[in-house]
Amino acid sequence: EGLEVHEVLVQEGVHTFESVNGAAAEPVVYMIDHFVVGGFYRVHNERGQDQNLNAPGMQFSPLAFAEPCSSPNPEDPGCPPNRFYAYGVLARLALAAAALELEQTADQPVETPRAAGSAA
Known part of the structure; x- marks a missing residue:
């Protein structure tokens, strides 16, 4: 039933554990x-x-930080986590993964859907 799926792109799907108020x-x-x-x-x-x-009713809150974002503070192990630093690390890893994927797929032909009623 339905069409067979060969490739998917997962854009959403990571549950969040963060909360604001x-x-x-x-x-x-x-x-x-x-x-x-x-x-x-x-x-x-x-x-x-x-x-x-990412839906109607969403709001935005600053991802604030009190300390520099370059690294966590090793001299104060009890300090609150610098989430901006952690998210920055993840963002850079995601960027590296996306760049690698683009490089690996650059020579592959891209299939574009044909408009309904167009000649083959």
């Missing part, structure tokens, strides 16, 4: 080249941690 939140990190330059939390009061928060 009791609402489900997910981090969004901005990069220029390989530099992390900013970020925010996407927050939704009516959605859960396993739902897409």
Whole structure:
């Protein structure tokens, strides 16, 4: 029943464990080249941690940090986690993975769907 699926792209699907004022939140990190330059939390009061928060009713909250983002503070092991630093590391890893995937698939032909009624 239905068509056979050969390739998929998973864009959503990572459950968030973050919350802002009791609402489900997910981090969004901005990069220029390989530099992390900013970020925010996407927050939704009516959605859960396993739902897409990018929906009507979402709000934005700054992904603030009190200390420099370059590294955690090894001299203060009891300090709160620098989430901006952690998310920056993940963003750079994701960028490296995407670049590798683009490099590996650059020579593969791209199939484009034909418009209905067009000649073959």
